[in-house]
Amino acid sequence: MGGQACIVYGASEFSRDVDLAICAAPDNLARLGAALTDLRAEVIAVPPFEPEVLARGHAVHFRCAAAGDMRRDVMAVMRGVPGFETCWARRTIVPLEGVGDVDVMGTEDLVAAKKTRPDKDWPVVRRLVDVHYRQFAGEPTPARVAFWLRELRTPEALVDCARRAPEAAGTGGRGHRRPRAPEAAAAVGPEREVVAYARRAASGGLPLAALRAALAEEEDRERAADDAYWRPLQQELEAMRHAAGRRQQKLPPGGGGPTL
Incomplete structure (x- = not known):
């Protein structure tokens, strides 16, 4: 999903990251975790990579050292977008040379996912x-x-x-x-x-x-509806940032931030 998917459909959008809509079932999260470990991915600040966080509608952001520090954003729940099983059934399968088949969010669901606050x-x-x-x-x-x-x-x-x-x-x-x-x-x-x-x-x-x-x-x-949807989630993120900051202050010298 996201900018890379828009490029596939010809509605080009320059994008430096890859956004993934995922099934947040435990076995699938384990597979995703293994793939991110291979990519030497680290969580960027907050929120943490946890099932309950994804279920509430947060996006989890990763920086992948083994992929040129490419950013990966992962979501499981989006405003106005049906559940994963419906999106999966309506996906587009795109063959990419040297890569293989890539599952891309269908146009209808991608449009719904893109109805956000940013002008872009x-x-x-x-x-x-x-x-x-x-x-x-x-x-x-x-x-x-x-x-x-x-x-x-x-x-x-x-x-x-x-x-x-x-x-x-x-x-x-x-x-x-x-x-x-x-x-x-x-x-x-x-x-x-x-x-x-x-x-x-x-x-x-x-x-x-x-x-x-x-x-x-x-x-x-639509922008106002998206703002209302994200307002409580932003408040949760602020609380997570404050909590992470307090934990960071207690770390000994050389202590690291959250990683996968």
């Missing part, structure tokens, strides 16, 4: 969905249309999708229509306000500037 993540969210729309607009399915209506953030693309949504099911082979999907619009949730704006814009009843403003307001609400 929102252009990536937009590009991820735009790339998906350009790639599959000619092969719509109810699930894809629902995803696009939920997540498209480029006004022109959202208007195009809203205009085409009634015909999303398309025509099957031999002249038979595939089952129409009237549930596609409803599947976006109780109501994504900007979809109604996009439909009005598609009929010429609303300028794109109004849709663009509505999308900005929606983004602000």
Whole structure:
């Protein structure tokens, strides 16, 4: 997941680290621990590499001496992202020369994971969905249309999708229509306000500037939700930092910080 996954999908994001979404089951954590030991990984400050910490939604940060000090960030729970089993079932498997198959978080879940407070993540969210729309607009399915209506953030693309949504099911082979999907619009949730704006814009009843403003307001609400999610976790991190600082003061000369 993270910046490296965005590069795979063509929504490029320069990234100096590797973010991993993991299954936090004990046997899998043991395997991860063994791999990190091979990489001579050290935990960077706080939080510690512990199952209960991951279960609360914290990311654990490592610096890997055997990989040019590359940073690895590990998470098991993310706001708005389904559990590991669902993400695993929806993953993309990408073959990399000299490496082998790499399991990359699916676009839908990666988009959800990227809806965070930092400014840098929102252009990536937009590009991820735009790339998906350009790639599959000619092969719509109810699930894809629902995803696009939920997540498209480029006004022109959202208007195009809203205009085409009634015909999303398309025509099957031999002249038979595939089952129409009237549930596609409803599947976006109780109501994504900007979809109604996009439909009005598609009929010429609303300028794109109004849709663009509505999308900005929606983004602000998502940022506020992410801030509310992280606020108690940040308070926990501050408490961990203070506790680690007190322990560090008690260490004899030459005492080290937390390591894996």
